[in-house]
């Protein structure tokens with residue numbers, strides 16, 4: 081196939097940006113779009129000069145749609161992914177893959193059965209300082225990772241209205257926002273085994289938590305701590321990684337990354353000095369390469385599912401006030 | 413499965429040796445060559461029985477896992493960033509870059525892309541050098557006290573003497589090899605440099621003589637003659653030698669002494685034709701193995717950066733007439 085003809089389900093900000101990037105990468109065109117909101121639909125159709133479809137089923141079954149981007153709110157990922165799998169179209173689904181592990185299992189099973197690719201947009205791993213931190217570990221400068229702490233705090237009006245304010249569609253803060261951080265922690269530390277969490281809803285802007293501490297244990301014996309907040313006008317992003325021969329700290333989306341072996345000097349790199357492909361372009365290139373050339377995708381439904389499982393453990397832990405084993409939520 | 417490699421620029425003569433080496437390695441394949449100079453790309457591709465690509469972009473879109481960068485020194489960064497963004501592992505000719513900022517940017521781009529960056533320091537693969545290192549590591553001669561090194565050569569002229577392409581003359585070209593060897597065997601970093609340079613061989617606007625005195629951070633000191641001081645009629649391109657003074661002995665190395673002496677009326681003189689091991693081939697084999705197995709390359713971008721820092725410190729010292737700190 082020369083060009084990948086894309087169908088877009090849920091034409092909001094994210095999906096439109098992704099589609100724009102696909103076109104810019106020079107290997108895709110947008111064939112059709114669908115969205116329950118007439119305004120979003122009309123805007124996307126005119127921007128991409130694409131046909132409109134009345135439903136996900138109709139869109140996925142069009143002969144001119146080769147592959148599908150799902151950009152609906154998280155609570156609506158399941159139905160849309162199932163529609164694409166039924167039509168045997170390879171899928172790019174935005175994170176979180178679903179709002180429960182059971183949903184993820186259903187999507188993965190449907191895609192496996194149909195033999196189609198399920199790619200999940202766990203793009204945080206590809207942001208400069210995040211990707212860089214993994215390479216520093218791979219190169220052995222600071223030994224094996226043993227403890228990771230991530231702070232992500234902010235305050236967004238966008239979360240106080242529309243689908244983002246509702247657990248039913250957003251899943252919760254840990255799902256809508258922090259599957260990114262949970263996936264990154266797993267990317268660095270390996271598989272998680274147990275989770276303990278304390279949560280609160282301080283500002284009541286959403287019908288779910290706007291503050292959480294999540295403690296994690298990993299298979300390698302290491303530990304992790306995520307502090308997330310959507311009630312902090314003074315925002316902060318901070319990663320602190322402790323490993324067997326040194327440590328590494330970075331500022332997430334901006335600032336710098338520093339690492340130092342116990343017996344060596346500190347090395348600092350500014351995010352502004354790192355050149356490379358935009359993270360979204362990189363995930364989309366990987367998706368397209370996987371579709372057209374059978375290349376190994378950067379992340380799959382399995383990664384999406386594991387991040388959702390970590391969040392689900394945290395919710396169960398907060399509800400039941402006890403540590404929850406990851407195996408408890410993975411068992412179906 | 414073989415490791416598929418492309419070459420980005422044949423500007424450096426070592427690129428020809430690397431291309432030949434890739435062709436000798438059974439588990440590697442030279443997929444193609446791209447160059448600013450299209451004619452050079454075509455000619456070298458014909459010479460090495462491979463394909464010429466019309467642009468670096470085209471080469472990077474081809475089915476390759478790794479590239480060798482053989483461009484003029486100042487272009488290393490641009491090509492490295494392109495290759496990293498395309499997800500290709502990189503073997504870059506030395507000196508890694510002509511400024512610290514460029515070298516750091518290259519390392520950062522590769523770390524961000526999750527690809528490996530190896531600096532081409534073939535001397536580490538010399539069996540004689542490996543023997544010297546093993547002897548030092550065995551401790552039988554005791555700790556290293558001081559090193560006298562040389563890397564003297566014929567002047568390569570061409571772009572090597574155009575600062576806007578090379579970043580300098582003999583010092584940036586020749587300091588990095590032996591500095592890397594000294595770092596490697598001592599496990600120490602160069603802390604301070606005093607250097608004198610001059611243009612008394614050729615009298616042009618580049619330095620052809622460079623002489624460095626280096627103090628390492630844990631006590632070793634060393635001198636290095638990195639001059640382009642061999643005349644045109646010298647029977648080979650140059651030398652790499654080291655004299656390593658240890659607590660209980662002295663080790664001497666003459667890396668390129670395995671030569672036949674050939675007297676030829678056709679070439680009009682005497683030449684030393686090497687019969688010893690092919691260190692470029694050994695280096696390419698190690699790069700190919702690292703790419704194939706996903707294991708760390710033996711010589712990193714940081715090794716390349718550390719050596720560049722020493723060369724740049726030598727220029728600062730020569731300019732100021734003072735001992736300068738490397739970092």
Ligand SMILES: NC(=O)c1ccc[n+]([C@@H]2O[C@H](COP(=O)([O-])OP(=O)(O)OC[C@H]3O[C@@H](n4cnc5c(N)ncnc54)[C@H](O)[C@@H]3O)[C@@H](O)[C@H]2O)c1
Pocket residue numbers: 089090091092093094095114115116117120151152153154156160174175176201203256
């Ligand atoms: N990776 C990132 O950096 C990132 C950033 C922002 C959003 N996202 C993700 O992208 C997704 C969408 O977020 P957004 O910011 O674009 O939101 P948005 O509100 O801009 O867009 C959502 C769109 O989906 C449509 N929609 C609602 N219900 C639907 C349904 N059942 N089927 C199809 N479409 C439906 C809405 O009409 C709207 O047009 C979410 O999963 C979110 O987590 C990811």
